[in-house]
Amino acid sequence: MWEKEEFMEIVEDGYIIGLLREKQEQKAFRLLVDKYKERLYWHIRKIVISHEDTDDLLQNVFLKIWQGLEEFRNDSKLYTWMYRIATNEALNFLSEKNRKVYGNSDEISVYLENTLESEVYFSGDKIQKELQKAILTLSERQRLVFNMKYFDDLSYEDMAAVLGVAVGTLKATYHNAVKKIEESLKIVDVLN
């Protein structure tokens, strides 16, 4: 049942859900991993910054997806359901890291900035690094919303389904996040 499919195509979520209904969970799971591994990877990566941590977390996320497939209900989109699992896993990781390293003193942004500075797998230029640093000055929720909207191009409706927050609140959060980033970058421009 776990055999590799040689010609794996990008399939529709509806087809995968159909396989789940037919109790072909293993085939459905392989298709899911193939379709969403990159999107979920980048979503987690923007939250935790480090490639190594993202790789570990992605394994855990797919394990949880596999374990939850039987309970997955068709009342939410497969994509937003997986995105929610990935978001929770990444935020729990940061929360645990904050507790262990800083004793809950809420200095996780310091840790993330250090991680960004030392990250080997960063191919952006100086301006993009400044943008990432400015993003790290945002609150956790602002950072999530900004990344999901700006980089992942998620609709507010999908974001609302993932984060469990009203669309109006998300719009306001994104607006405030952009303003805060622009202010941070202006200061950087003046300093340079």
Next chain:
Amino acid sequence: MDDFSDKYRKKNPFSVPDGYFDNLTERIVKQVKKQEKAEKNSSPLRKVRLYMGVAAGFLLALFVLQILFWGIQDYSQKERQENSQLVVEMEEEDIFDSHFNPTTEEIIEYLVAESDNYDLILATIN
């Protein structure tokens, strides 16, 4: 916002090791299989642990009941002993005092004094 987007470009600045995504599906599927196998293997042990837990709980409950039972028994025995002691003391002090030998007249006087039903007592004596 447009200026902002133009200047910073919606480009993902992060990268991954070469070929990272190529074998990622296989790695994840393999890891999940491994985890599933580990859970299956550990499940009999978990069952044994569960049974042991239930058995330990049952024994503990029996032990507690036993202690409670002993406690009740001990209390009853103690109570019985105290009661018999009280009887003995009462017997010694009042009822069968060997120095107290009332005459029939004294008994009648006592009963009359203790009871309002004088006629009934007299009828009983006669």
